[in-house]
Amino acid sequence: MSGEKKASISTKRFYSPTDFPVQVHDSTGVHIAYVKPEGSDLHQRFWTMALQKGCAAEGFQIQREEEFEELDxxxxxxxxxxxxxxxxxxxxxxxxxxxxxxxxxxxxxxxxxxxxxxxxxxxxxxxxxxxxxxxxxx
Structure with missing residues (x-):
């Protein structure tokens, strides 16, 4: 039994695109997590929703809202x-x-x-x- 491998949980660090936490859920809507501006480690099941909500994965730069040019x-x-x-x-x-x-x-x-x-x-x-x-x- 000591020679068995544990299943690795795939996580990645994501950052909120705003100064506030962003709520994300998995595809079933049952599991919920929050992506903080300072970063949160998310299980793979949340990655799609985090990206859809504008969160950036570690290693990618976020363009904050105040950096966008206001268009009339x-x-x-x-x-x-x-x-x-x-x-x-x-x-x-x-x-x-x-x-x-x-x-x-x-x-x-x-x-x-x-x-x-x-x-x-x-x-x-x-x-x-x-x-x-x-x-x-x-």
Whole structure:
């Protein structure tokens, strides 16, 4: 009996992407663990969920939330709308001349609130009005 090998438990150290612990669970939802900012050793059953929640395994660098550049969604949408005007495709705009929200959502890659689309569209319209007449017609 003394010659038997114990099954090794595979663990890896993970770090929370925020200053607060992140709760993770296994695929069954029965077992729960917490990933702390200073690091926590997790059993292999938690690795997938930890990665899905933005935790980083030891040896990988985490980009903290405060390091992300804040993007103004309306300005981003404005750029997408301008590209839709420059390179129009069938169905990009409705019969009334407004951008088709479904098309905008596909191009933006996320669910665009109608209010943000209208704000961005109004900015595009203001920019077009400022152009000299020959450039606005292009």
């Amino acid at each position: 969604p309306v300005e981003e949408l404005k750029e997408i709308l301008l590209s839709m005007i420059r390179n129009p495709q069938e169905g990009d705009f409705t019969a009334s001349g407004l951008p088709d929200l479904r098309r905008l959502v596909k191009k933006a890659g996320y669910n665009v609130p109608r209010t943000e689309m209208i704000q961005a569209w109004n900015l595009v319209q203001q920019d077009v009005e400022k152009l000299p007449p020959d450039e606005a017609a292009e």
